[in-house]
Amino acid sequence: MDVSMRALRTALLASLVITAVYGCTPVNSYEGFQVVDNKPSDVKAGVDTRSTVQAKLGSPTEIATFDHNEWFYITQVSSQTGFYQPHIDKRDVTAITFAKDGDKVVQVQNYTLKDGRVVAYNDHVTPTRGREMSVLEQLLGSISAAGALPPNQVNSNNHGNPGGP
Numbered sequence: 001m002d003v004s005m006r007a008l009r010t011a012l013l014a015s016l017v018i019t020a021v022y023g024c025t026p027v028n029s030y031e032g033f034q035v036v037d038n039k040p041s042d043v044k045a046g047v048d049t050r051s052t053v054q055a056k057l058g059s060p061t062e063i064a065t066f067d068h069n070e071w072f073y074i075t076q077v078s079s080q081t082g083f084y085q086p087h088i089d090k091r092d093v094t095a096i097t098f099a100k101d102g103d104k105v106v107q108v109q110n111y112t113l114k115d116g117r118v119v120a121y122n123d124h125v126t127p128t129r130g131r132e133m134s135v136l137e138q139l140l141g142s143i144s145a146a147g148a149l150p151p152n153q154v155n156s157n158n159h160g161n162p163g164g165p
Contacts (some may be wrong), residue, residue, distance in 0.1 A: 027081075028089075030076075032075045033061050040073050040096075045106060051103075053071070053096060062074065069100055075093075091113040094109070
């Protein structure tokens with residue numbers, strides 16, 4: 001075997017090994033609120049207001065849907081190796097509650113991944129009334145609907161209609 005063929009095989013084998021090792025290296029992903037200068041623990045109940053919280057931490061990641069007096073700052077770190085599902089390594093949630101009649105912070109709560117709960121997902125589908133159309137009926141229905149004239153143009157000579165002859 002010639003020297004250049006051995007060098008080619010060695011280079012090919014080395015590139016396959018590097019590709020395999022690189023494919024098995026986890027890729028980290030940082031999502032949500034990122035701490036810059038101040039930490040959520042810097043917010044104090046009874047001292048801070050909405051404006052001071054926003055000045056320290058910025059806009060919240062989420063605001064509660066039904067109670068606009070609760071703000072959430074959420075940070076999550078996940079990793080994914082190869083083709084496997086992503087794995088959540090760390091999650092921090094800071095919930096800040098403001099007074100209902102005022103602007104002051106009433107409560108600051110910190111939650112981690114350990115505080116989370118698994119929610120059972122119900123995949124049942126609510127049935128709709130009427131009958132279901134087959135794929136062929138849907139295709140033929142859309143073709144005939146596209147070629148049909150609007151009701152005001154049926155049996156008309158298009159006199160006075162915009163776009164008519």
